[in-house]
Every structure is written in C-alpha cells, then in structure tokens.
Amino acid sequence: xxxxxxxxxxxxxxxxxxxxxxxxxxxxxxxxxxxxxxxxxxxxxxxxxxxxxxxxxxxxxxxxxxxxxxxxxxxxxxxxxxxxxxxxxxxxxxxxxxxxxxxxxxxxxxxxxxxxxxxxxxxxxxxxxxxxxxxxxxxxxxxxxxxxxxxxxxxxxxxxxxxxxxxxxxxxxxxxxxxxxxxxxxxxxxxxxxxxxxxxxxxxxxxxxxxxxxxxxxxxxxxxxxxxxxxxxxxxx
Amino acid sequence: xxxxxxxxxxxxxxxxxxxxxxxxxxxxxxxxxxxxxxxxxxxxxxxxxxxxxxxxxxxxxxxxxxxxxxxxxxxxxxxxxxxxxxxxxxxxxxxxxxxxxxxxxxxxxxxxxxxxxxxxxxxxxxxxxxxxxxxxxxxxxxxxxxxxxxxxxxxxxxxxxxxxxxxxxxxxxxxxxxxxxxxxxxxxxxxxxxxxxxxxxxxxxxxxxxxxxxxxxxxxxxxxxxxxxxxxxxxxx
Numbered sequence: 001x002x003x004x005x006x007x008x009x010x011x012x013x014x015x016x017x018x019x020x021x022x023x024x025x026x027x028x029x030x031x032x033x034x035x036x037x038x039x040x041x042x043x044x045x046x047x048x049x050x051x052x053x054x055x056x057x058x059x060x061x062x063x064x065x066x067x068x069x070x071x072x073x074x075x076x077x078x079x080x081x082x083x084x085x086x087x088x089x090x091x092x093x094x095x096x097x098x099x100x101x102x103x104x105x106x107x108x109x110x111x112x113x114x115x116x117x118x119x120x121x122x123x124x125x126x127x128x129x130x131x132x133x134x135x136x137x138x139x140x141x142x143x144x145x146x147x148x149x150x151x152x153x154x155x156x157x158x159x160x161x162x163x164x165x166x167x168x169x170x171x172x173x174x175x176x177x178x179x180x181x182x183x184x185x186x187x188x189x190x191x192x193x194x195x196x197x198x199x200x201x202x203x204x205x206x207x208x209x210x211x212x213x214x215x216x217x218x219x220x221x222x223x224x225x226x227x228x229x230x231x232x233x234x235x236x237x
Numbered sequence: 238x239x240x241x242x243x244x245x246x247x248x249x250x251x252x253x254x255x256x257x258x259x260x261x262x263x264x265x266x267x268x269x270x271x272x273x274x275x276x277x278x279x280x281x282x283x284x285x286x287x288x289x290x291x292x293x294x295x296x297x298x299x300x301x302x303x304x305x306x307x308x309x310x311x312x313x314x315x316x317x318x319x320x321x322x323x324x325x326x327x328x329x330x331x332x333x334x335x336x337x338x339x340x341x342x343x344x345x346x347x348x349x350x351x352x353x354x355x356x357x358x359x360x361x362x363x364x365x366x367x368x369x370x371x372x373x374x375x376x377x378x379x380x381x382x383x384x385x386x387x388x389x390x391x392x393x394x395x396x397x398x399x400x401x402x403x404x405x406x407x408x409x410x411x412x413x414x415x416x417x418x419x420x421x422x423x424x425x426x427x428x429x430x431x432x433x434x435x436x437x438x439x440x441x442x443x444x445x446x447x448x449x450x451x452x453x454x455x456x457x458x459x460x461x462x463x464x465x466x467x468x469x470x471x472x473x474x
C-alpha cells in the first residue's frame with residue numbers, strides 16, 4: 001500500500017484592487033514556493049476584476065460600498081474549488097467580516113500574516129511605522145493588532161499622507177513606478193525621523209514603489225508576508 | 238438619456254503551464270491596457286493550477302493526456318463569467334479543439350495573435366525561426382498557419398533543441414532565468430545563422446529567458462501578441 005500523492009490546497013486571490021498588486025502577490029507566492037517543476041507549484045485561482053467601487057472613498061464616507069463586488073469575487077473563488085482565499089489589497093480588509101460571512105472558506109488575513117512575521121523578527125518594544133492608504137489607517141485593523149501584540153506604532157501626519165503616500169500609491173496604480181519611488185522615500189524618511197525602527201508596507205501598491213528605493217530603516221512587506229502565509233496554508237499536511 | 242457606461246469584457250486565462258508564464262501574460266495584459274486607474278483595467282480571471290499532466294510528453298507519445306485538467310480549468314473560467322479565454326502555454330494549444338468543444342466561450346488563440354502581429358510588421362517572404370517546445374513543433378499549428386500566410390519558417394535541429402531550447406525552458410520553469418538566458422542565445426544564433434530574419438518566441442517561458450539577452454535578429458513574443466489580442470477583445474465596443 002502506498003499513501004496517496006500529496007496535493008497542495010487550492011488558494012484563491014481576490015484582486016483587482018489594483019490589478020498590479022494582484023500580479024505582484026502571485027509573483028511573491030511563486031518565489032516563496034519550494035518547487036523545481038510545474039506541478040510542485042501551488043494551485044491558485046485569481047479574481048482580478050478591478051470594477052470595484054473605491055475602497056478609500058467608501059471608508060472615509062464619500063462613496064458606495066465595494067462589499068458586493070468583493071463578495072461576488074470571493075464566491076467565484078469558492079465555486080472554483082479554493083479552500084481559502086487572500087485579498088491582494090490591505091484596505092479591502094476593512095470588509096473582511098462581511099466577505100467571510102458570505103463564503104464558507106477562510107480568509108488568510110494580510111495583517112495577521114504581516115504581524116506574525118514582524119513578531120518573529122522584531123523585539124516587541126520596536127516602533128513600527130505604517131505606510132498605508134487613508135482608508136486602511138482609518139479602518140485601524142493594523143493599529144489594533146500591533147497594539148495587541150505589544151508593538152508601538154506611528155503613521156504619517158495628514159500632510160505627509162497627502163504629499164507623499166497618497167501620491168506614491170496613485171502613481172503605482174497609473175503605472176508610474178519611477179515617479180512613485182521618491183514619494184515613498186520621503187514618507188519613509190519622515191517616519192524614520194520620528195522614531196520608526198521598521199517601516200510596514202501596509203498597502204499592496206507600495207512594494208512596487210519601494211523596489212530599489214533608498215530607505216533608512218528596514219522594510220516589512222505585508223504582501224510578501226501574505227505570500228508566505230498562502231504557501232504555508234497550501235502545503236500544510 | 239445617457240448611454241450605459243462602457244464595461245470591458247471579462248477574459249479568462251488558463252494557466253499553470255507553467256505558473257510563471259501565466260503571471261508573465263497577466264503583466265503583459267496590464268502593460269498593454271490604456272488605463273490610468275484601477276477600474277479602467279481589464280476584468281481578468283486566472284486559473285493558475287499547475288497540476289496538469291506534461292503536455293510535451295503527451296504529444297510525443299509518452300504520457301497521459303492533459304486535456305481533462307485543461308477542460309476543468311476552461312469550464313471554471315466560463316462559470317466565473319468570462320466571455321472568452323486564452324491559454325498561457327503554446328503547447329497546450331494542441332488540445333484547442335477538445336477544450337473549445339467543452340465550453341461555449343471562444344479561445345483567443347496564441348498562434349493567430351502572433352501571426353497577425355507578424356503579418357502586420359513583416360514582409361511575407363521573410364523567414365521565421367520558431368523557438369518552441371518539441372510538443373508545439375510536433376503539433377505543427379504554428380508551421381501550418383505560417384505556411385498558409387505565405388511565410389517561410391525553420392526550427393532548431395534535434396541537437397539544438399535538446400542542447401539549448403529544452404534546457405532554456407526547463408530552467409525558466411525551475412526559476413533559473415540567468416541560467417536559461419545563454420541557452421536561449423545559442424538557439425537564437427543558430428536559427429539566425431541558417432537564415433531566420435525574425436525569431437518567434439512560441440513558448441510562454443522563453444520571453445523570460447530572452448529578457449536582456451543578446452540576439453542577432455528581432456524577436457516576436459507570442460505572449461505579448463496574445464496580451465494585445467486579449468486587450469482588443471475586452472475593449473472592443
């Protein structure tokens with residue numbers, strides 16, 4: 001008698017917010033997978049449908065809810081046989097409760113993945129600088145989790161957010177990575193200058209702006225942490 | 238009265254063969270899309286499930302058919318609301334008839350896309366060097382289409398195929414892009430030396446090996462042509 005061959009679990013990626021971030025997450029999953037041939041890679045299904053109402057506007061009170069569009073995507077991933085799903089957008093996690101209530105498969109939460117990784121390498125008294133959309137900051141799921149795990153944290157001032165972070169994210173979404181980089185650098189320097197020991201990239205567009213950038217403190221890429229968590233889920237025996 | 242807002246058509250990508258090629262195709266679709274914000278990008282669903290029997294072995298007579306696994310993916314893309322689908326693998330197109338017979342949505346065929354693009358920029362008397370898997374070459378769908386459109390074409394010798402092309406493709410699949418590049422260069426040089434005026438990259442792994450490579454004649458990337466055809470289909474009014 002031989003045991004049946006090991007089959008990795010199928011995982012869904014709910015993307016479109018924006019589409020480049022969903023492609024970046026897939027590349028990070030691929031890079032994080034110990035595989036030497038096609039069938040050793042993870043079975044992944046991606047819903048990369050960007051016709052979703054603006055998440056930041058919805059959280060800040062100015063726009064329609066994106067929840068229905070995201071629920072449609074999560075249900076499509078479940079119907080395609082995925083055993084869990086992840087969202088390639090931090091801000092989208094504001095609706096995590098509503099979306100997970102509409103499907104039977106679990107969400108691999110990006111903030112849990114990022115903070116687990118932070119906890120594995122940092123001393124809890126470290127101060128974490130969060131770079132994210134206004135929506136993610138207002139939704140507060142990073143701050144709450146960091147505080148619960150004993151981390152101090154800080155975010156950009158309103159002026160820094162408007163001048164640097166919002167612009168960096170918008171430029172990545174428009175495909176202007178080179179233009180996004182200096183904005184990212186200014187924002188990171190400001191947080192480091194106010195005491196951040198590490199910068200948490202808590203927006204899935206920002207790692208694209210941070211690539212090759214000059215930053216005075218280490219970076220923790222929440223997308224990369226999520227990719228590792230996806231691989232762990234899929235390959236867990 | 239205002240006309241309803243334009244909505245791009247949803248397109249499915251049948252990937253997994255290998256998974257890096259499906260990510261590369263998505264990045265090419267993104268780059269080929271005229272968009273300045275998230276919702277202007279195409280709605281894409283990706284079945285990137287690499288647990289598919291080996292395509293080349295099946296064509297050359299040595300292995301089980303991958304058709305059932307590919308049909309499962311095509312049906313999942315149709316069920317997810319896609320109005321057409323594309324396959325991020327040239328060799329997989331050997332089963333195009335069987336797969337399209339199992340769904341109601343059309344296939345955007347990579348060889349049609351590549352040869353349309355070749356026809357738009359080359360004079361038909363040009364000689365086209367095809368770099369592809371042994372399976373794609375044996376399946377002959379490129380050669381037949383090229384001959385029908387009045388192009389001359391040539392492929393590597395058996396020795397060149399074994400020493401350079403097969404190795405380049407296998408190295409990309411294993412994540413060794415740097416090791417794949419010199420193999421690609423040798424194969425391209427051999428075809429150019431026997432009269433190829435242009436090299437057709439007719440394997441979705443090869444553009445990754447060709448990036449930054451030294452090649453004596455122009456390249457035509459079938460994946461990039463397919464990405465443009467996907468954008469055209471989605472945005473056609």
